[in-house]
Amino acid sequence: MEIFPEVKLRVRISTNDVHYAGNLVDGAHIMQLFGDVATELTIRYDGDEGLLRAYEKVEFLEPVHGGDFLEIVGKIVNVGNTSRKIIFEAYKIISSSKDKTQESACDVLAPPLLVAQAIGTAVVTKDKQRVKRTVIDSNDNEVFEAFNKIKSGEAKRMSQK
Numbered sequence: 001m002e003i004f005p006e007v008k009l010r011v012r013i014s015t016n017d018v019h020y021a022g023n024l025v026d027g028a029h030i031m032q033l034f035g036d037v038a039t040e041l042t043i044r045y046d047g048d049e050g051l052l053r054a055y056e057k058v059e060f061l062e063p064v065h066g067g068d069f070l071e072i073v074g075k076i077v078n079v080g081n082t083s084r085k086i087i088f089e090a091y092k093i094i095s096s097s098k099d100k101t102q103e104s105a106c107d108v109l110a111p112p113l114l115v116a117q118a119i120g121t122a123v124v125t126k127d128k129q130r131v132k133r134t135v136i137d138s139n140d141n142e143v144f145e146a147f148n149k150i151k152s153g154e155a156k157r158m159s160q161k
């Protein structure tokens with residue numbers, strides 16, 4: 001079975017990204033980071049930036065503030081002719097400790113806090129796909145399965161029965 005790429009992007013949210021009262025960052029900024037992750041994924045998979053065609057689900061679960069550190073994780077979970085379905089997750093990994101006596105104090109969040117998630121589809125048209133892949137047919141899969149059984153010793157045990 002083919003293993004699809006996964007990428008991680010770590011960024012610090014700057015005060016320039018704050019859009020609303022209370023140092024709050026707009027959801028569109030998180031979407032931009034999802035877009036950067038999708039771009040890296042299609043570069044790794046196809047050798048091309050690709051284009052985001054659709055989002056079918058976007059959720060903003062926790063507020064993000066200026067000064068937070070985020071880790072954005074993206075993984076291709078399904079590949080069509082030109083479509084690449086991607087699951088995105090944004091985690092807050094460091095935030096201000098909100099200590100009024102020490103405004104530079106920050107905390108590492110353990111575990112990280114899931115702040116947003118989405119499912120999206122990027123498209124790389126056939127003419128832009130620079131990485132050529134061979135199609136594995138079912139006969140090949142049978143050969144791989146047999147090979148894996150031999151490697152794990154299962155085939156030997158079966159022949160002893």
Ligand SMILES: CC(C)(COP(=O)(O)OP(=O)(O)OC[C@H]1O[C@@H](n2cnc3c(N)ncnc32)[C@H](O)[C@@H]1OP(=O)(O)O)[C@@H](O)C(=O)NCCC(=O)NCCS
Binds near residue numbers: 051052082083121123
């Ligand atoms: C992306 C773009 C090139 C696709 O054009 P297209 O090839 O005519 O698109 P299609 O409607 O034929 O769909 C292409 C693929 O996406 C899939 N798709 C289309 N709409 C979809 C949707 N709403 N959700 C999930 N997948 C979808 C199709 O099933 C098809 O998949 P397949 O090739 O694996 O079978 C074109 O729509 C475009 O330029 N859009 C603007 C993109 C953009 O600017 N994004 C923002 C910046 S990245």
